[in-house]
Amino acid sequence: GESVGLHLPTLSVQEGDNSIINCAYSNSASDYFIWYKQESGKGPQFIIDIRSNMDKRQGQRVTVLLNKTVKHLSLQIAATQPGDSAVYFCAENQGAQKLVFGQGTRLTINP
């Protein structure tokens, strides 16, 4: 079946640097995407979302970019902090109230 995938399983960045986490999706009919952060032993925490009628959305220190032409999604985290260390998932709303999660990227912030 169709699924959402991620390019990199792990990513390490220096504290204070910017990080970019990528995601590829395959269902061109999906119209809503969400980025989640998951810390060890906890449930996913909403970070930011974007609808398909937009190509960019900004939050506090985070930006999501959507490129529908190549079906690519990215999450940019500015000025990373130790608390940003976690696993990040993109999720795709495939309609019928069904969220499909990508494989996840483990982000490690080095001091």
Added chain:
Amino acid sequence: GAVVSQHPSRVICKSGTSVKIECRSLDFQATTMFWYRQFPKQSLMLMATSNEGSKATYEQGVEKDKFLINHASLTLSTLTVTSAHPEDSSFYICSARDSRRGDGYTFGSGTRLTVV
């Protein structure tokens, strides 16, 4: 904001016994709740969609007789793992939609099930 409470956070049970996990929406009504399973270092896999007052919709490959879902009210859904085996050990997470927030999904904190 929307809050989903999941209980228990951890449970250890013996093989062959059943375990019930509760998922409650604390400050909103959820006509639809979702149950996910997550194995170590893997992503969340949707098991079933729980609809208030009706039967749950299970994903392909998920045994409905083993994973019993009940959604008796607008704020409570339960997942019962029946005749649990060690391979059922996993992290179970529920999610609920708050219709006031459009497509917003709120997740519980998860339940770590260990079957010994």
